[in-house]
Amino acid sequence: MNRRDSLKALAVGTVSVGTLLSSCDKKEGKDSVAAGKKGAYGRTPEEQLNDEKLMAEKFFTAAEFSTITILADIIIPKDDTSGSASDAKVADFIEFIVKDQPDLQLPLRGGLRWLDVKSLKLFKKAFSDATAEQRIQLVDLIAYPEKALPENAAGVSFFDTMRGLTATGFFTSKIGMEDLGYKGNQPNAWDGVPDDVLKQFGLEYDAKTLEQCLKAEDRGKIMTWDS
Amino acid sequence: MAIEIKTKGELYDVCIVGSGAGGGMAAKVLTEAGLKVALLEAGPDYDPANPEQQTQLKWSYESPRRGANTTRPFGDFDAAYGGWEIEGEPYTKAKGTEFDWFRSRMLGGRTNHWGRISLRFGPNDFKRHDFDGLSDNWPIGYDDVKPYYDRVDKMIGVFGTKEGIYNEPDGYFLPPPKPRLHEMMIKKAAGKIGIPVIPSRLSILTRPVNKDRGSCFFCAQCSRGCTVHADFSSSTCLVKPARKTGNADVYVNAMAREVLTDKEGRATGVSYVDKTDMQEYQVNAKIVVLAASACESARLLLNSKSSAHPNGLANSSGMVGKYLHDSTGASRGAFIPQLMDRKRYNEDGVGGLHLYIPWWLENKKLDFARGYHIEFWGGMSMPSYGFGFGMEKTNGKYPTVEGKMKDAGGYGAALKNDYRRYYGSTVGFAGRGESIPRVENYCEIDPGAVDKYGIPVLRFNYNWTDQEVKQAKHMQDTFEEIIHSMGGVASGDKPGADEKYGLLAPGRIIHEVGTTRMGNNKNTSVLNKYNQAHDVNNLFVVDGGAFVSQADKNPTWTILALAMRASEYIVDQLKKQNI
Numbered sequence: 001m002n003r004r005d006s007l008k009a010l011a012v013g014t015v016s017v018g019t020l021l022s023s024c025d026k027k028e029g030k031d032s033v034a035a036g037k038k039g040a041y042g043r044t045p046e047e048q049l050n051d052e053k054l055m056a057e058k059f060f061t062a063a064e065f066s067t068i069t070i071l072a073d074i075i076i077p078k079d080d081t082s083g084s085a086s087d088a089k090v091a092d093f094i095e096f097i098v099k100d101q102p103d104l105q106l107p108l109r110g111g112l113r114w115l116d117v118k119s120l121k122l123f124k125k126a127f128s129d130a131t132a133e134q135r136i137q138l139v140d141l142i143a144y145p146e147k148a149l150p151e152n153a154a155g156v157s158f159f160d161t162m163r164g165l166t167a168t169g170f171f172t173s174k175i176g177m178e179d180l181g182y183k184g185n186q187p188n189a190w191d192g193v194p195d196d197v198l199k200q201f202g203l204e205y206d207a208k209t210l211e212q213c214l215k216a217e218d219r220g221k222i223m224t225w226d227s
Numbered sequence: 228m229a230i231e232i233k234t235k236g237e238l239y240d241v242c243i244v245g246s247g248a249g250g251g252m253a254a255k256v257l258t259e260a261g262l263k264v265a266l267l268e269a270g271p272d273y274d275p276a277n278p279e280q281q282t283q284l285k286w287s288y289e290s291p292r293r294g295a296n297t298t299r300p301f302g303d304f305d306a307a308y309g310g311w312e313i314e315g316e317p318y319t320k321a322k323g324t325e326f327d328w329f330r331s332r333m334l335g336g337r338t339n340h341w342g343r344i345s346l347r348f349g350p351n352d353f354k355r356h357d358f359d360g361l362s363d364n365w366p367i368g369y370d371d372v373k374p375y376y377d378r379v380d381k382m383i384g385v386f387g388t389k390e391g392i393y394n395e396p397d398g399y400f401l402p403p404p405k406p407r408l409h410e411m412m413i414k415k416a417a418g419k420i421g422i423p424v425i426p427s428r429l430s431i432l433t434r435p436v437n438k439d440r441g442s443c444f445f446c447a448q449c450s451r452g453c454t455v456h457a458d459f460s461s462s463t464c465l466v467k468p469a470r471k472t473g474n475a476d477v478y479v480n481a482m483a484r485e486v487l488t489d490k491e492g493r494a495t496g497v498s499y500v501d502k503t504d505m506q507e508y509q510v511n512a513k514i515v516v517l518a519a520s521a522c523e524s525a526r527l528l529l530n531s532k533s534s535a536h537p538n539g540l541a542n543s544s545g546m547v548g549k550y551l552h553d554s555t556g557a558s559r560g561a562f563i564p565q566l567m568d569r570k571r572y573n574e575d576g577v578g579g580l581h582l583y584i585p586w587w588l589e590n591k592k593l594d595f596a597r598g599y600h601i602e603f604w605g606g607m608s609m610p611s612y613g614f615g616f617g618m619e620k621t622n623g624k625y626p627t628v629e630g631k632m633k634d635a636g637g638y639g640a641a642l643k644n645d646y647r648r649y650y651g652s653t654v655g656f657a658g659r660g661e662s663i664p665r666v667e668n669y670c671e672i673d674p675g676a677v678d679k680y681g682i683p684v685l686r687f688n689y690n691w692t693d694q695e696v697k698q699a700k701h702m703q704d705t706f707e708e709i710i711h712s713m714g715g716v717a718s719g720d721k722p723g724a725d726e727k728y729g730l731l732a733p734g735r736i737i738h739e740v741g742t743t744r745m746g747n748n749k750n751t752s753v754l755n756k757y758n759q760a761h762d763v764n765n766l767f768v769v770d771g772g773a774f775v776s777q778a779d780k781n782p783t784w785t786i787l788a789l790a791m792r793a794s795e796y797i798v799d800q801l802k803k804q805n806i
Binding site: 050055077097170171180182200214222 | 271280281282284287288290291293294295298303308386388399401402403404405406407408411415426433434435436437438442443444445448565569570571572575576607608609610611613614616617618623634635636637638639640642643644646650
């Protein structure tokens, strides 16, 4: 929805336009992503301090961080629609979330170590030093839970965690949400499922529903009742 | 250390403890009647439109944890401060029992967190003893409360439709929003197996009810608090107008310690600790109204011991804290293959369900008492923390766009495309039912524990019975029937008897009531039918504590109606000089 449509949507209600526009027109730049500023997303003072504390800490070593970046890009690469996991700064998100949820620390650190040891056995070098083909060769051993060998179970479990965190980190980012085609989080006037979608699913709003439900033109009118 | 108790303000007509649904309504009615009111709130001031506090219309990536629930139990963007655990404010549980206590310390209390589901209790809900004998009747009936429900509807606003269902009384409704796609599919599927699906009843303004509040702009985020005040929260709809009268002094960060009494045992005010300076204060008032939540009000009464009230205030019956009961809750998710590869459009809608399933069966034919309603969710909502988890459990089970099967899990471009294909294809069902109020389920003061303010804390004693477990089993069976009827695949394994069929621990649905129940017999109840303490006629409790039984409805609309009724009774009794 463009700014003009937002204004139109707003005009039908007796809303605090200033408040709303400052929300939906806000540039979502790097500053707000960093979320280090007071009030950036409605933190209490205690929550703000906690965020700042976590952000000042460092958990992964440079080598671990680099391996996470490589793995995340294998899981979510750039394609015709959107950029890669590293374009969406997924590794930064994973670095934050393991500090926020310490239960994730051991499985990830241990999993990274498992990966390096496996790589050492197979290729005589750490995962990040392996060639692109070798990395894929190793990932193929742990990326398919139903056909992976029992001896690689620990790696499978680690990769499942990495896959989940990478997907969350990517699709909750700005480029990920655009890729997914999420259209909401903005003022609008919901008027039901689009006609072509209804047709596709063989559904329709019956007369009773249409009669009972909100009519877009009534949105700004104060409700009155007969009695 | 020198310690003294400072008195705040004048001698008030009324001191209200708690600014949630009950306290907010009392503040509005009493101040508009010209009474001078002190309103005590244990948390900070709050307005969802305050840019420093606003979470509405934020994007998931504005939170470094992408909205995860690490600090707020319903996620970073939920409006409610607090949760089941609050640092420095513990509670305990008797061995072998369970109860989780959700508290929200902020102006508006827990009305900042809820689904805005605003259902009236029906005629049967006030008289459950007459149907199954398992608990007591209320001393009042639907006809006593109906006029207040009517006024709450018009004052606050609730959308819905007139359905003519006897125990789901109609009200003064705003028009509901049109159903979303998955809701239409559920309605069709449930209809095939004889389960009714009707428009939900939520206190969200699809049309304005006055000039002070805007109308909904469909961002699906009521749980975050609304910057144009188009949904109900007590801070927005009740405390704000109370402040406008000029008759209310609102004391925030004021953690009530006890209700003060004189030698005759009458309430004279409330003492509290100010969390910001940790000093002790008291507010003196002619009438005290407790609305601190069912358990917190019970705690206050039990902590207000004196020679006139050795068992705690208003507790000559020994019933304070007893009959604690929460709604039952169980849930199940499902994947709907038909919803793969969906066309994208904005289907945020209002903050909550557009349709729901009211209780539809007769208990005579069932092996458990009382009913439940079913809520459901789904759709192309904003991705937040947890999005994409567990893809390896799904993407090996369904064919690709080319019609081929592939190995579960994976990585790369093909996996990336799977997330797009599966987006918006899951739905979830949640049952919310009526439990049996039992004298054996209660909260009491733990003699061995205090919070960081030195206030003795609550110890909970609560166990579900077979009634609730069987009800949860019935919920699970029903969820599966509906899921199968719509061609879906239920997620995970169906919880069995060993897991009580997924029945959540008491306190998890945050509908706990009953701890200061009303009744005509002062030996078996704490309050009379006007929420007035039997023992102390200038003391009232207007939160969920007054409930004799919780229906399978969310309690807020009834708390509001009863608080309005009790407040007008106070005004009337003052006029008649009976208090």
